[in-house]
Amino acid sequence: MYGVVILTLYCLKSPEVDFLNGLVTEEGQRGKSEMRLCGWKTSKHSSSRKGSTSSQPTPGFLFIANKLVINNPGRDDYLHLIPPSSPTYYRGEVPSKVMRYRNGEVSEAADWRWYRDASTLPASEGQLLRVDARGNCITDQYGQVYPADEYKTFGVAACNPLLPIMVTEHDPLVTRSNWELLRVFHPPSIPGLSQVITITSTMGPGPGPLLHVAGRNPAWIPGLLPLTYRAPRRDAPHSTGLGGELPIVLGLMALNAPPGSEMSNHSIDSVFLGHNRLWRHGAWTSPDAPRGHPPTASEDPKGFIVKVFFDPDNQYSTREDLHSFEWERAIVRD
Template structure:
């Protein structure tokens, strides 16, 4: 299990520790108004009045597959029982990784993590080695502490989303799960979840799991984020359901779903930075103030079963510049106590 406590390890042999030399940044306000506008209590996101704002840093890296490379072509394409092509089970069939920019979530807003105070970058010795977010500042450089990670793939229109709570470049044999949701009552929030028999890097709060195992359809009707984040195939089939109350749960998977609004590198469209930060002149990215500002089908899904799966590694770390408001408790509350996406 990950921890917010400093851990002076050096897993890559760079002479760099995992830890946190920063003091908390004072005087940071809340973006509570959008929550109040929707009749939601900001204390769901900040459990105690006057508590520090909640934040984390993250990076999203696109994982590139090549089934036809010299070392990979004789391995065959992995498939399921219905002949859907799956992500590789052999490391040699991953050709490369395109690292994203390290970003910061700060109470509903996304910004670049790097500033004059500190620089953040993704580092990995090679494709088979563990990666880390490196922080360089006036203090000695260090690796930030991971909260969660997930590999999120879209395989084809018939198998739109699968996810593994791991880095498949390091452990390509990791177990994938179909997209599933816990249902909260009575507010009909759909909480993205792995199966209950899946060991978790960070345990799900017991009250969250009490209603029962996750389902393969969302809670509530007519969610505002369908099909732009979750495909129509996950619609609630029951006509007596009330309106959807939002989308929450496993944050790494949710960020991966958002990443599919970036276009493939060979096509024109939005980059990952455009998705999360917005283009010049825009008020921000597609996800801001707990609202999702897109309604169209993601352009980044594979178009057919003839296309290879497309996937991202999502890597979330505690924010070393906000130690009081970026703990396991704070981030778990953010995931499970209220919608991350309204509507």
């Protein structure tokens, strides 16, 4: 993918620092010099699976939910603060741990690490690279690193109590973003299922997307979607879950992270990892409204870049598997 020659066969493990526009974060990520030593020469691995797909377990994947650091927010037609469209109006990102979804549960994927220099914007695409127990990049006999293949990337943001959730396809630190209101598709073949989408999503046949969910009394409102997304009709079917674009669903979860210092993303661990994690066995367990939403209209939007990658260690992590996970069932069940 990239053509830079690797100068060494391992990455030097640096002290607990990370360079984000010249700032030291609290996350203990590596700096720019480590990225240069790691190189961008890649050894590609297929995400295809051989054999039958008939009776397979829950699909798996790797993902990150990096906090967006906004320098100069934009405004909509009504002067509400919204995420900026230009990458140069951000200050960068604060990476999360790399996480693995497998057999319906999330755990830390310590054998992978996110590498990107966001000190100059627009940023590069970045890579998720396999590392050893000491955090050094693993290379093959030719000095090529092992990247995970990306499935999808979305930006997800909460702006203020007066606005719905906003989303953008692709990475807002790399290209100009078209932030739009989060929409919900109601698949006629699965009554009560709500699928979160953008206007360009590849959902199945059915009516146009709406700004409310498909079913009554979902267990994940207000935890994942604001109360304004409730089904307006009393005769709506009972909710059967939340699906759709996988990075958007994960981004809605990430917005439940308690607010911390601007350059820290530690609090996201409480959402996905540990004994008190909020998403377990396919269900959302918190009845509370998200703690990461801006409480007033005068505060900057809060957002995340969510990237989903194929897991090369999971035979049920293919494009077909993840597409089925998004559009044929509930990612978050009721």
